[in-house]
Amino acid sequence: MTRLALTTFLSLLLLSACQADWHTQDISPLMPPLAFQLTDETGQQTTANDYLGKINLVFFGFTHCQSACPATLSRLASLLDALPQSQRQQINVLFVSVDPRRDSPQQLTQYTKGFGSRFIGLTGTQDQLQTLHKRYRITYGYGNASPTGSYMVSHSAGVFVFAKDGSAQLLLQPNDSSKAIIADLRRLSSKR
Secondary structure (H helix, E strand, O other): OHHHHHHHHHHHHHHHHHOOOOOOEEOOOOOOOOOOEEEOOOOOEEEHHHHOOOEEEEEEEOOOOOOHHHHHHHHHHHHHHOOOHHHHOOEEEEEEEOOOOOOOHHHHHHHHOOOOOOEEEEEOOHHHHHHHHHHHOOOEEEOOOOOOOOOOEEEOOOEEEEOOOOOEEEEEOOOOOHHHHHHHHHHHHHOO
16 A cells, blocks of 8 residues: 555656646645635634635745745745736735744734735644644644743745645745746736
């Protein structure tokens, strides 16, 4: 059974690598559609269905992050600014906190508003995060707390891109060129 699963996974990975249509990594044959139940910046429960009809860029991070999170979100803001307004309006950036202990809805609001109106902070319980961890194979972990109570959080650096219908489409990596990402977002936003 394990050999069959590995063979299937490797076959799908090779097929995705052979698709020259996208400039970034096509994950459509590998990942399930967007699905979650989390808490939004207003403290209300929200699901992935609330964001269908838009392209959703999903990044897992935390507001106390000193490097990767602000750099990634700033880059996404710049990339969105490079798109025409009509395409920009079709895209949400969902920032999912992997640090629900410190990232309250209010904290997320303060953090995401600095990147633009298309950025939406989401948080959840540890159980909800574990569900996402398993579903999208993201990684995150917590360091030991210092005497002051602060701690580090390690997490995946990729940005998942989901099409307007919620299907998984792309994985953006830090080393992807801006030109490649913009081309893929333009192509995706032109799809109905």
